[in-house]
Amino acid sequence: MDLFEKCLKYDVAKNARKQGLYPYFHYLESGQDIVVNMEGKRVIMLGSNNYLGLTSHPDVIKASMEATKKYGTGCSGSRFLNGTLDLHIQLEKELAEFLHKEDVVTFSTGFQSNLGIISAVAGRNDIIICDKENHASIYDGCRLSFAKMLRYEHSNMEELEKLLQTVPNDKGCLIVTDGVFSMGGDICKLPEIVRLARKYGARVMVDDAHGLGVLGKNGRGTAEHFGLEKEVDIIMGTFSKSLASLGGYMAASAEVCDFVRHNSRPFIFSASIPPACIASALAALNILRNEPQRVQNLRDITEYMRKTLKERNIPIRQSEAPIIPIDTIDDWRTFYACKALLEDGVYVNPVITPAVPAGEAIIRTSYTATHTKELMDEAADIIQNVFEHKLPPVEYFNDLREKMNK
Ligand SMILES: Cc1ncc(COP(=O)(O)O)c(C=O)c1O
CATH class of the missing domain: 3.40.640.10 (Type I PLP-dependent aspartate aminotransferase-like (Major domain))
Structure with a gap:
């Protein structure tokens, strides 16, 4: 048996690319910060672990x-x-x-x-x-x-x-x-x-x-x-x-x-x-x-965003740290949401199987002590618009999966 058979058969990434939903390896043309230049666009960063904002x-x-x-x-x-x-x-x-x-x-x-x-x-x-x-x-x-x-x-x-x-x-x-x-x-x-x-x-x-x-x-x-x-x-x-x-x-x-x-x-x-x-x-x-107040700033801005997302009926999960997971349920729906958010100017991380059990996919959003309330309001507007007007229901992705499997 050829050792590389598994590589030749591997089609998960290929399928995602074919659907235009591949979410990985986007590149920055700026430093890691609360707002970045990603592939030629201004993007609000809600997907880094730069918790205290010290990279810059x-x-x-x-x-x-x-x-x-x-x-x-x-x-x-x-x-x-x-x-x-x-x-x-x-x-x-x-x-x-x-x-x-x-x-x-x-x-x-x-x-x-x-x-x-x-x-x-x-x-x-x-x-x-x-x-x-x-x-x-x-x-x-x-x-x-x-x-x-x-x-x-x-x-x-x-x-x-x-x-x-x-x-x-x-x-x-x-x-x-x-x-x-x-x-x-x-x-x-x-x-x-x-x-x-x-x-x-x-x-x-x-x-x-x-x-x-x-x-x-x-x-x-x-x-x-x-x-x-x-x-x-x-x-x-x-x-x-x-x-x-x-x-x-x-x-x-x-x-x-x-x-x-x-x-x-x-x-x-x-x-x-x-x-x-x-x-x-x-x-x-x-x-x-x-400057221990940075730690408090991080808590305050995360609390602000948690409250803001809740008020807008975004399906966030209970969490305590500066990480707010948003339920997207289906892997393909998660990719779709990430793409729509990025197009509108917000970067988030997709978390799909096997990192989480099937049917429990999330978007992982994370926060930085130097994020401002204005920036969080802008990001929350974009997230709300995507979830209310752009993100199809789970059933749409079941059909998509069936079509791909044929
Ligand atoms: C809980 C946990 N442990 C260890 C690591 C590995 O750390 P590093 O990325 O600095 O190698 C990570 C990175 O994501 C992590 O989240």
């Missing part, structure tokens, strides 16, 4: 340019050997202080952080228990660890407890959860997770990719939000969202970080974060520390 902040840009001038464009090697700069050490130290943990290890991306942390701390003789809606990188980290993975229905604490009861005494156990779930925008039930972990002797790891800069009075994330910073054993996060850069990290005890530094293959066998990215993450962290 002058201090962040200046820091990355100065770092490039001083250190060059890349580190040409692993943190383990030639690729550690004083900047890496400074960022790890400052982040550990900010997150109230003993130590921090940085990785080249957020995705790689989950691969590197989970595969180092869990092995063949261990058990990892995951929320079913955890991020893909957590799943891949679990696979890479060779530990046995168990999964509970999203945020179902009874199921989590039942799974914990099956863990034999001679096995280590790690509970891993997203802090803020990236698609639904809901927050994990951390107090209950921590309580159960203590009861059954498990460790807790929180992926706070969407929690840092978003939750807690000071933007320290999900653990700060619940007052449980000491109780979470490993806080993982990324620099690609609130911190306007690229890279990821784990914050934990000195012993666990030291172990990961010397045993994590994705950490050891990969080049370190380039100077510009480390310097911009440091500058963004500095702004987060000194």
Whole structure:
């Protein structure tokens, strides 16, 4: 059998292109911001994770340019050997202080952080228990660890407890959860997770990719939000969202970080974060520390948009973070809505199967501390017009699917 048969048969993207509904790989001709220039048009950005609006902040840009001038464009090697700069050490130290943990290890991306942390701390003789809606990188980290993975229905604490009861005494156990779930925008039930972990002797790891800069009075994330910073054993996060850069990290005890530094293959066998990215993450962290009102601005503008969309009868889902999912139900209907919105000047993210169960497709909208009420009113007008006048009902797409299958 030809290995490439699956590629030759793959027609999902082709069908979407044929229908003129392909929603991916649109390109920007401007920086990532609240309004962007996308393929020649002014577009309101409701689909980025630039939560604090720092990708265009002058201090962040200046820091990355100065770092490039001083250190060059890349580190040409692993943190383990030639690729550690004083900047890496400074960022790890400052982040550990900010997150109230003993130590921090940085990785080249957020995705790689989950691969590197989970595969180092869990092995063949261990058990990892995951929320079913955890991020893909957590799943891949679990696979890479060779530990046995168990999964509970999203945020179902009874199921989590039942799974914990099956863990034999001679096995280590790690509970891993997203802090803020990236698609639904809901927050994990951390107090209950921590309580159960203590009861059954498990460790807790929180992926706070969407929690840092978003939750807690000071933007320290999900653990700060619940007052449980000491109780979470490993806080993982990324620099690609609130911190306007690229890279990821784990914050934990000195012993666990030291172990990961010397045993994590994705950490050891990969080049370190380039100077510009480390310097911009440091500058963004500095702004987060000194301007916590940005976190409040983000909450206020998200609340404003939630209220505005509700008043206009847009079918939004309940969520707590700066992510507001809008129900579009059908995958093709989701593509159609994204296209119509983009034509009218709003970019949003389509979320379809297998990222969500069939029939539960959504448009994921996300917000930035620097979004203004005027801009949100403009975006809400466009969304309302598309949902009221342009978006056909689900049945239309059932017919379309049947036609395509013939
Ligand atoms: C929950 C979660 N974890 C990890 C990642 C990976 O982070 P990065 O994109 O910085 O590699 C993401 C990115 O979307 C995420 O949403």
